[in-house]
Amino acid sequence: MTARQGDFRGLLRVFFLTLLVALGASAPFSDSIAATAVPKGNAAWLYPETQQQVDDWKAQLTTFNLAAGAERAIRVLYVYSTDLETTYTKPVIGTLAKTAVTTLRGIPNVTHVAAIIDADLTASYANLNKLTTAKINALADAHARLYCESSFDGIQLDLEPYNPTYKNSVLTFVRRLSLDLRDPSYCTRPKFIAFFVGPRQADATLYGALGPNGYAVISGYDLDSPGPGLPETPEQYRINLKSNVNFVINNANSTYGKFSIGLPFAASACEFESGVSLTDPSNIIQGYPMYDPVRPSYIPSAFDVLNQTIGSSGPSLTSRFLGVSVWGFLSRDVRVLGYRHTPKNVFDTPGMMSYMAANMPRKAVMPLSPAQAVCTICSGSRLQRRRQRPYYLYFPIQQTKAREYQTPNASVPPIRGDGDGGDDGSCCCCCGGGPPAHLARTKSTHSLRVTRPRPRANTSPSQPFRVSQSLSSSTCLGFTGVTFTGVIFGDFLAGLLRIRKGREKL
Structure with a gap:
């Protein structure tokens, strides 16, 4: 030639x-192609502040995933990246989040790693209501461009409060970001978007905004409290969770309705083992175990509810239920009204890892x-x-x-x-x-x-x-x-x- x-x-x-x-x-991308970006399997939140925490959690998750096997493993990891800032049109990925992706991908059975973007919408720097629709879209475009070029598989949004005051502007942002993440001019392959939301707020409008490559992460904790700073009993938690899960199931029957359910494996505001006063460590509010083989405890109660409501349909790849989201691996304490709630991390409770390995909801492994x-x-x-x-x-x-x-x-x-x-x-x-x-x-x-x-x-x-x-x-x-x-x-x-x-x- x-x-x-x-x-x-x-x-x-x-x-x-x-x-x-x-x-x-x-x-x-077509809906069928975009939908392949949605991960199926149990997930977990990670909020690291040091590389040592990332390494320690990797070791724990490796031990757990090997014991649990692929169907019960934690396959999806949400890693904190940054807070949403409406005044800054050039978003950045957190430095630790960038390095954590590489580390966490080495965990057996982990299939997806996503970036967490948080926001307190009441803060002036994050108030989407101050932006025009065009500027909200531009902000979404900037985030899509950044994360499409990254090694993250998707984005998990935690924009609170998601209430009537902020709902329209939040939906505008979510809708545009979802579209961008399945647009070949931004992402060469579709990436997913997940949105943390209360069980009564996940409706057809939200699912529509999330689109084929999105899903809701339902809060299955902090559902009720007998009083400010007091713990919810495991029995009351069971009743409240069952009512809310049934509501979520009925509301997810829209075209794009898919959801994961977050559960309190570590302390939350209303579910905790103990609350220790920040000013007087001897002043302790006694809570209830996250897990205990004998006494009533939160996670066994939650698993009972899932078995009763979702049951045998849960493991199916066609189920709208994607799995459990594990709260959480935390670098900071959960603090409520001057009290520090424990435990801070998933595996701090004795026996929790073994119990989870044998009882976590199963989800079939997706073939290529x-x-x-x-x-x-x-x-x-x-x-x-x-x-x-x-x-x-x-x-x-x-x-x-x-x-x-x-x-x-x-x-x-x-x-x-x-x-x-x-x-x-x-x-x-x-x-x-x-x-x-x-x-x-x-x-x-x-x-x-x-x-x-x-x-x-x-x-x-x-x-x-x-x-x-x-x-x-x-x-x-x-x-x-x-x-x-x-x-x-x-x-x-x-x-x-x-x-x-x-x-x-x-």
């Missing part, structure tokens, strides 16, 4: 990739779906033009460990992927010798046909092809084939893209 022909082919590739990206940016695979090109020194035969490349977005994929055709040996998905949220390529079995049986599998050499006599068929480059986000968008028609262009691109001598760059 002449240099001129090579230049022409290169220009042709760039043209078609640019065209596909432009088409993909013309409309949001076509929407979660990004087709890409992998170039390596072993790729040659001669004696080639086709294979497929898959990059599972959440896969960060090496995995050997079985090929649909038994005559094609499997190729072990190097699994380097990276932690920066970008699309990095990794080689796989075909899709997992369930993808092979799926007619709608998204694939990009390229070539691999026949193995030499002294070469193991499962030897990995090393990745020589990472592809840009826009290139990855083209490979996913996201367009306004939803057509996947993988096979079309296969006729346009070639790897020559294992060194040709896109």
